[in-house]
Amino acid sequence: MTTFVLVRGVLLILGCGAVLAFLLHTRMFVWNRVMGLGVFAGLVLYSGVGTFAPNTPSFYAVEFLVFLAVFSIAFKLFLAGFAGLAARTRRVLPASLRSIDSGGVWTFIIWSYIALHFVPLLYPELRLHQLISPPTPNLTQVFDSRWAVNAPDTLLRLADYGVMLLTPFFYIALYRYRNGLWRVLAIFAALLYLQYVNESYVGRGHVLVMLCIVALASWVYRPKLRLRLALAAVVLLPVFLIMSYIYGQVRIGGIVVNRPGFTGDSFA
Numbered sequence: 289m290t291t292f293v294l295v296r297g298v299l300l301i302l303g304c305g306a307v308l309a310f311l312l313h314t315r316m317f318v319w320n321r322v323m324g325l326g327v328f329a330g331l332v333l334y335s336g337v338g339t340f341a342p343n344t345p346s347f348y349a350v351e352f353l354v355f356l357a358v359f360s361i362a363f364k365l366f367l368a369g370f371a372g373l374a375a376r377t378r379r380v381l382p383a384s385l386r387s388i389d390s391g392g393v394w395t396f397i398i399w400s401y402i403a404l405h406f407v408p409l410l411y412p413e414l415r416l417h418q419l420i421s422p423p424t425p426n427l428t429q430v431f432d433s434r435w436a437v438n439a440p441d442t443l444l445r446l447a448d449y450g451v452m453l454l455t456p457f458f459y460i461a462l463y464r465y466r467n468g469l470w471r472v473l474a475i476f477a478a479l480l481y482l483q484y485v486n487e488s489y490v491g492r493g494h495v496l497v498m499l500c501i502v503a504l505a506s507w508v509y510r511p512k513l514r515l516r517l518a519l520a521a522v523v524l525l526p527v528f529l530i531m532s533y534i535y536g537q538v539r540i541g542g543i544v545v546n547r548p549g550f551t552g553d554s555f556a
Contacts, residue, residue: 296349297340303353304332311360316367317374324363326500331356334493385463394461400450401458402475405482407447415485422481423488459501466509473502492532 311324336356339349367374388394409415465471476498484490503521506513 296346300336300339300349300353304336304356307353307356307360310357311363314364317378320367320374322504324360327359327363328356331359388461388464394457394464397454397457397461398475401454402478402482404447404450404454405479405486408444408486409482411443412441418485419481422485425484425488466505469502469505469509472505476502496528 308325308328311328312321316324336352338344339352409418462472462475480490480495480498483494503517507517
């Protein structure tokens with residue numbers, strides 16, 4: 289059994305490597321390469337790690353490799369089909385982005401986006417005190433509330449729609465803070481905290497996406513920090529995985545007992 293799992297792991301690594309080589313083989317714009325590599329890494333980390341587990345059926349590993357191959361083919365076809373549009377966008381985009389620095393409407397979008405996250409704490413029940421005394425994480429309660437059959441509240445629905453509509457413009461507006469990334473980090477931290485207070489839950493993927501945005505922006509606009517960012521990623525990745533596991537147990541009301549790398553009997 290151990291030999292079979294080892295062989296399957298080696299084949300999976302070789303298969304992922306082959307798909308990655310195919311994905312990055314042709315010449316492409318640097319940001320296209322970064323995007324393709326980022327999505328590929330996210331798929332492997334988020335969906336592919338489970339294929340190495342001993343109890344995972346072998347057919348899942350085959351399906352996952354086929355999925356990666358289909359994604360790579362679709363990605364390259366999309367780049368080829370929209371090459372003309374991409375070239376025109378690269379010519380127009382710099383001037384458009386420069387307008388963000390002086391446009392007051394972009395500041396309004398940022399503050400409106402943040403303000404909409406306060407609505408669930410103000411209505412239908414005033415819960416601002418939870419900003420000082422936040423609730424304990426409870427994923428079970430979150431799922432129960434999602435499946436509960438309740439009449440939709442008009443004001444809360446409008447706030448949700450407002451957040452969805454403003455989301456792409458919000459991230460565009462953050463471009464004005466590219467030279468002060470600490471502001472972006474503070475805004476992301478505030479949004480994550482507001483989401484946690486409101487729902488008693490924050491998705492690990494959501495946290496990771498925001499960290500990746502800050503890291504990528506730092507990589508682009510702080511070339512002197514690239515070596516430090518690479519070292520920090522290598523050092524902090526195991527820490528992130530461990531803390532992610534702990535949080536995953538705590539948020540469902542579980543405990544962490546006698547696991548390698550953990551010394552406590554409970555984190556609940």
